[in-house]
Amino acid sequence: MDRRKFMTGCLGLPLLAQAGGAQAQAGLTKVIFPFAAGAGGDTLCRLIAQEMAPALQRTIVVENRTGGDGLIGIKAVKGASPDGSMVLVTTGPTMYLLPMVETTPSFDTAKDFMPVSLLARFEFVLVINPAVDATDFKSFVAWLKAHPDKTSFGVPSNGTIPHFMGSKLEKDLGIPLTRVPYRGSAPILNDIVGGHISFGITTLADALPQHRAKGVKIIAVASAERSPFAPEVPTLKESGIDLVADAWYGMWLPAGSPPEFASKLGAAASAALAKPEVKEKLTAIGLIPVGSTPEGLTKELAANIALWQPIVKATGYKIEN
Numbered sequence: 001m002d003r004r005k006f007m008t009g010c011l012g013l014p015l016l017a018q019a020g021g022a023q024a025q026a027g028l029t030k031v032i033f034p035f036a037a038g039a040g041g042d043t044l045c046r047l048i049a050q051e052m053a054p055a056l057q058r059t060i061v062v063e064n065r066t067g068g069d070g071l072i073g074i075k076a077v078k079g080a081s082p083d084g085s086m087v088l089v090t091t092g093p094t095m096y097l098l099p100m101v102e103t104t105p106s107f108d109t110a111k112d113f114m115p116v117s118l119l120a121r122f123e124f125v126l127v128i129n130p131a132v133d134a135t136d137f138k139s140f141v142a143w144l145k146a147h148p149d150k151t152s153f154g155v156p157s158n159g160t161i162p163h164f165m166g167s168k169l170e171k172d173l174g175i176p177l178t179r180v181p182y183r184g185s186a187p188i189l190n191d192i193v194g195g196h197i198s199f200g201i202t203t204l205a206d207a208l209p210q211h212r213a214k215g216v217k218i219i220a221v222a223s224a225e226r227s228p229f230a231p232e233v234p235t236l237k238e239s240g241i242d243l244v245a246d247a248w249y250g251m252w253l254p255a256g257s258p259p260e261f262a263s264k265l266g267a268a269a270s271a272a273l274a275k276p277e278v279k280e281k282l283t284a285i286g287l288i289p290v291g292s293t294p295e296g297l298t299k300e301l302a303a304n305i306a307l308w309q310p311i312v313k314a315t316g317y318k319i320e321n
Contacts, residue, residue, distance in 0.1 A: 101319050118291060158179075208230065
């Protein structure tokens with residue numbers, strides 16, 4: 001997913017050495033994804049890695065380093081050598097929310113990482129088991145009120161957008177809800193199917209395959225407009241909840257990586273995402289490929305910090321670390 005498509009596989013090596021002494025060693029590049037395998041972000045990583053490996057003449061592997069609400073994988077890349085041997089791909093919210101909620105932040109996104117590129121946008125959804133006696137969001141709320149012992153809901157991890165969406169829903173609906181954190185979306189969907197939790201808040205990309213197969217049911221989308229991937233599903237705003245939330249995946253290198261190399265990586269990632277076959281596979285699972293310059297990723301990050309910081313602060317949520 002990482003190393004660059006500099007045209008010739010050798011061209012990037014002198015650039016690395018020239019821009020600060022970091023040299024990408026021929027061999028293995030690890031793309032660290034800090035959440036579980038099998039979800040949309042994991043698929044994104046593997047598609048890009050597959051496209052970029054031949055151009056970079058490297059072996060590129062995707063490694064799922066789960067745990068710590070994404071921190072284990074993030075810290076691994078933070079402490080990695082800035083030689084291009086390790087790259088981080090994770091959600092934007094992971095990179096701006098975790099520093100907001102930790103009592104002592106484990107990382108500073110601006111200082112500890114080098115931005116590379118936006119990769120893909122995605123939408124959040126509310127998902128239930130089709131066996132629940134509810135046809136839409138409003139009838140599901142009525143069902144929750146009638147079953148106060150079944151208000152557990154899953155989120156991909158604590159300190160995430162779904163976490164804070166759940167807090168807002170609890171306040172707006174006036175229903176006590178029990179949040180259950182998981183390591184990624186796949187186990188949430190499994191527990192919804194198994195009847196262990198009543199609903200989940202996760203990404204449309206992760207829930208869409210099972211929604212289409214009628215294993216789970218998406219009852220609301222948290223986007224400004226109905227999703228082109230599931231146009232039959234109303235938005236939360238249509239259902240009377242003033243909440244719009246979307247997010248994206250991005251790529252980062254460790255701080256100290258040569259800026260020229262980050263720019264080349266961003267261009268290569270964007271080129272991979274623009275390939276028709278890649279776009280087709282990503283849109284099939286509910287991801288919208290975008291790509292950007294490193295500056296574009298920085299701008300997106302800043303806008304999201306401005307949006308979510310007051311919301312997070314109002315909850316008072318903190319992670320003791």
